[in-house]
Amino acid sequence: MICKTTIRTLALGVSMAAMMAGAASAKTLVYCSEGSPEGFDPALYTAGTTFDASSKPVYNRLVEFKRGTTDVIPGLAESWEVSDDGLEYTFNLRPGVKFHTTDFFTPSREFNADDVIFSFERQLREDNPYHSYVEGASWEYFNGMSMPDLVESIEKVDDLTVKFTLTRPEAPFIANLAMDFASIFSKEYADQLQDAGQQAQLNQQPIGTGPFQFVAYQPDAVIRYRAFADYWNGKQPIDDLVFAITTDNAVRQQKLLANECQVMPYPNPADVESLKENPDINVMEQEGLNVGYLAYNTKVAPFDNAKVRKALNMAINKQAILDAVFQGAGQAAKNPIPPTMWSYNEAIEDDPYDPDAAKAMLEEEGVTDLSMKIWAMPVQRPYNPNARRMAELIQSDFEKVGVTAEIVSYEWGEYLERSKAEDRDGAVLLGWTGDNGDPDNFLAVLLGCDGVGGSNRAQWCHEPFEELIQEAKTKGSQEERAPLYEEAQAVFKEQAPWATIAHSVVFMPMRQNVTGYVMDPLGGHWFDGVDIEE
Amino acid sequence: MFRFVLQRISLLIPTFIGVSIVAFAFIRLLPGDPILLLAGERGMTAERYAELQQVYGYDRPLLVQYGDYLWGILQGDLGTSIVTKRPVLSEFMTLFPATLELSFCAIVFAAALGIPAGVFAAVKRGSWFDQTIMGTALVGYSMPIFWWGLLLIILFSGILGWTPVSGRISLLYYFPQPTGFMLIDSLLSGQEGAFKSAVSHLILPAIVLGTIPLAVIARQTRSAMLEVLGEDYVRTARAKGLPPLRVVGLHALRNALIPVITVIGLQVGVLLAGAILTETIFSWPGVGKWMVDSVFKRDYPVVQGGLLLIAGLVMVVNLIVDLLYGLINPRIRHN
Numbered sequence: 001m002i003c004k005t006t007i008r009t010l011a012l013g014v015s016m017a018a019m020m021a022g023a024a025s026a027k028t029l030v031y032c033s034e035g036s037p038e039g040f041d042p043a044l045y046t047a048g049t050t051f052d053a054s055s056k057p058v059y060n061r062l063v064e065f066k067r068g069t070t071d072v073i074p075g076l077a078e079s080w081e082v083s084d085d086g087l088e089y090t091f092n093l094r095p096g097v098k099f100h101t102t103d104f105f106t107p108s109r110e111f112n113a114d115d116v117i118f119s120f121e122r123q124l125r126e127d128n129p130y131h132s133y134v135e136g137a138s139w140e141y142f143n144g145m146s147m148p149d150l151v152e153s154i155e156k157v158d159d160l161t162v163k164f165t166l167t168r169p170e171a172p173f174i175a176n177l178a179m180d181f182a183s184i185f186s187k188e189y190a191d192q193l194q195d196a197g198q199q200a201q202l203n204q205q206p207i208g209t210g211p212f213q214f215v216a217y218q219p220d221a222v223i224r225y226r227a228f229a230d231y232w233n234g235k236q237p238i239d240d241l242v243f244a245i246t247t248d249n250a251v252r253q254q255k256l257l258a259n260e261c262q263v264m265p266y267p268n269p270a271d272v273e274s275l276k277e278n279p280d281i282n283v284m285e286q287e288g289l290n291v292g293y294l295a296y297n298t299k300v301a302p303f304d305n306a307k308v309r310k311a312l313n314m315a316i317n318k319q320a321i322l323d324a325v326f327q328g329a330g331q332a333a334k335n336p337i338p339p340t341m342w343s344y345n346e347a348i349e350d351d352p353y354d355p356d357a358a359k360a361m362l363e364e365e366g367v368t369d370l371s372m373k374i375w376a377m378p379v380q381r382p383y384n385p386n387a388r389r390m391a392e393l394i395q396s397d398f399e400k401v402g403v404t405a406e407i408v409s410y411e412w413g414e415y416l417e418r419s420k421a422e423d424r425d426g427a428v429l430l431g432w433t434g435d436n437g438d439p440d441n442f443l444a445v446l447l448g449c450d451g452v453g454g455s456n457r458a459q460w461c462h463e464p465f466e467e468l469i470q471e472a473k474t475k476g477s478q479e480e481r482a483p484l485y486e487e488a489q490a491v492f493k494e495q496a497p498w499a500t501i502a503h504s505v506v507f508m509p510m511r512q513n514v515t516g517y518v519m520d521p522l523g524g525h526w527f528d529g530v531d532i533e534e
Numbered sequence: 535m536f537r538f539v540l541q542r543i544s545l546l547i548p549t550f551i552g553v554s555i556v557a558f559a560f561i562r563l564l565p566g567d568p569i570l571l572l573a574g575e576r577g578m579t580a581e582r583y584a585e586l587q588q589v590y591g592y593d594r595p596l597l598v599q600y601g602d603y604l605w606g607i608l609q610g611d612l613g614t615s616i617v618t619k620r621p622v623l624s625e626f627m628t629l630f631p632a633t634l635e636l637s638f639c640a641i642v643f644a645a646a647l648g649i650p651a652g653v654f655a656a657v658k659r660g661s662w663f664d665q666t667i668m669g670t671a672l673v674g675y676s677m678p679i680f681w682w683g684l685l686l687i688i689l690f691s692g693i694l695g696w697t698p699v700s701g702r703i704s705l706l707y708y709f710p711q712p713t714g715f716m717l718i719d720s721l722l723s724g725q726e727g728a729f730k731s732a733v734s735h736l737i738l739p740a741i742v743l744g745t746i747p748l749a750v751i752a753r754q755t756r757s758a759m760l761e762v763l764g765e766d767y768v769r770t771a772r773a774k775g776l777p778p779l780r781v782v783g784l785h786a787l788r789n790a791l792i793p794v795i796t797v798i799g800l801q802v803g804v805l806l807a808g809a810i811l812t813e814t815i816f817s818w819p820g821v822g823k824w825m826v827d828s829v830f831k832r833d834y835p836v837v838q839g840g841l842l843l844i845a846g847l848v849m850v851v852n853l854i855v856d857l858l859y860g861l862i863n864p865r866i867r868h869n
Contacts, residue, residue, distance in 0.1 A: 140576070222701070
């Protein structure tokens with residue numbers, strides 16, 4: 001036993017030494033990531049940090065988001081057909097795609113329909129041996145996107161053809177398949193692990209078809225990847241990709257300045273200006289696919305009156321919030337979906353900031369001496385970096401129009417739970433970050449009738465709006481759906497169930513010699529196509 | 535001596551049970567629910583929530599959960615992390631060597647500087663040297679670790695470029711780590727420059743983590759020395775014409791060290807608390823940061839298990855200090 005372990009350690013040492021010898025001329029990109037991944041099976045988790053380290057470098061999906069956009073393009077499926085009733089999706093798989101060969105797995109076959117079926121069935125079917133392969137496996141995203149109700153069956157037509165049958169037509173389904181939880185795993189690898197009684201390894205030593213293959217992970221310290229030489233879309237320009245896990249943003253910045261890493265996410269907004277002035281650093285920026293809002297409870301008087309809600313919206317000084325809370329890293333929101341999303345209605349005009357008119361409107365509606373509560377989240381989020389401060393600013397704005405507001409807060413889990421109550425007292429500060437780039441993921445989840453008592457914090461069920469978003473769900477093409485969503489945004493603006501506050505702006509500082517990096521509107525960090533100029 | 539050791543060890547059992555109850559209760563007393571936090575803004579249906587409660591066993595009475603937890607501990611099973619789905623003990627064992635290495639270097643740094651500084655300050659009592667040392671110690675003691683760490687990084691890594699910013703070793707080095715202690719593993723690897731890189735990465739975090747213990751040790755050594763230097767036997771030794779170095783170094787310091795050793799032992803708790811911040815600033819992959827993250831995520835098994843392991847460790851170190859104390863001062867073990 002000891003002898004075997006020693007031989008394995010020596011073999012590992014030799015292979016690492018060989019890698020080091022090659023490393024002298026290898027191009028290495030170091031990314032100062034903001035935290036440790038929870039694991040390497042993206043379907044088990046919901047955090048972006050985990051997706052950056054697992055699904056993005058290591059795996060592919062049937063369809064992918066075109067880099068820098070939320071458009072869906074072919075991935076491991078070369079093409080797909082949708083039946084006329086919108087219930088059957090047939091995917092034609094890409095031939096000749098190889099899985100990674102590592103020191104812990106050597107594939108004997110190429111990617112095929114079995115891998116696709118395995119990747120979804122492990123989440124869908126309780127009798128799949130991988131359904132609870134780690135303690136507490138819960139497939140939160142798969143469930144959260146209602147996939148168990150939506151997918152009736154997944155069939156293998158032949159080795160390179162897979163058919164999904166749905167229980168109802170659902171246009172956003174195709175965008176769901178580009179999400180991280182839909183990453184395609186190797187069934188052969190999973191079977192081998194199962195035979196060896198080491199199923200949990202699937203979450204620790206990932207094998208995929210993606211641009212980088214996993215090499216090693218030291219928790220809270222470093223993750224190493226190597227460019228996959230046989231990647232179906234061509235080998236990457238860099239040879240090695242290293243995630244140096246650095247949780248503190250000031251330290252990340254120092255590492256970037258010292259060239260200990262070449263790319264860093266999430267700088268402190270206050271430091272962005274000085275980074276921009278540094279000739280060695282390039283700061284990219286993009287609006288995040290998110291929205292921060294204040295949701296009134298439209299079931300409780302006087303907030304059941306759209307004019308009262310509108311008047312309160314006119315009392316909020318958004319610019320002051322952008323300056324004080326976002327420190328320049330935000331953009332005023334007029335619609336419930338962010339401007340980078342297709343179907344964003346440019347024509348809508350935001351409510352003007354006009355406390356006098358707001359006061360007059362409130363008086364007109366017979367609302368005087370109004371007292372209300374404003375709920376402030378206890379945590380920092382991209383769409384709201386400081387909810388307490390935001391609540392204080394809104395409180396003072398409301399005071400100017402004669403409305404007394406009290407700020408309340410709860411522990412985060414409690415906050416999320418209590419704010420769902422239909423008889424909730426007060427307006428809630430909250431927000432949302434898009435999952436799949438589909439407007440349905442904002443409008444139906446946050447404002448649809450099904451979400452009342454749940455994710456629809458305004459408890460707002462408005463028939464004209466509901467009809468529009470339900471109709472959009474059943475249409476096949478983006479061209480047909482976009483006008484419906486645009487109209488829905490106009491209804492939203494007129495009814496004002498929320499005060500839309502801001503969309504954050506995301507900054508991405510990197511060394512000047514990093515080329516080919518494209519910012520992802522969905523907030524992920526991708527390194528395929530990235531190069532370092534010598 | 536054997537009876538003394540046995541007596542001290544038997545005292546550990548009730549403490550250990552007490553700690554297990556506190557660890558179990560502490561995280562449950564905090565508002566918040568790990569299952570709700572798993573879902574975040576996306577939320578989950580009531581049915582799904584009930585299902586997950588059952589999966590994790592949180593729907594059972596607290597007493598049953600505690601019993602289960604205690605039974606697990608007795609079998610060496612501390613449970614599985616809700617977040618990473620990995621066994622708590624294996625996560626702890628992966629990260630602990632980093633914390634131990636850092637803490638050990640910090641305490642060696644603190645003792646190596648603190649004891650001589652305290653001795654000199656006592657010998658030169660009232661001089662400018664004494665006042666400077668004690669003034670610096672007070673500043674060091676009151677220094678916020680986070681600020682101090684960032685200041686050193688900006689100065690030594692940013693401006694002067696003498697030390698690396700963070701991490702345990704340069705990312706260029708990559709070798710198997712059989713012991714988990716980077717200093718040892720880098721030597722074993724045989725790779726040129728690896729050990730030097732590991733040492734250079736340790737300097738700033740060890741200084742930051744060692745600063746408070748350094749101040750405490752220096753002050754304690756000074757006051758213990760002052761007390762001893764006034765004793766009759768020291769005066770006698772001086773009167774006998776012994777060289778001053780021998781009087782101070784042998785006769786006085788040896789006796790003054792007893793309270794100093796106690797203080798060093800007590801610093802273990804301080805080190806582990808300080809490690810939380812130091813590890814965060816220097817991206818040091820140890821248990822301090824792991825525990826804090828788990829509290830925020832309400833990862834019950836990790837918080838329970840981690841607290842128990844760390845408390846167990848502090849208890850063992852205190853036991854060793856007690857035994858050392860008995861060894862140095864026979865009066866204690868006979869009492």
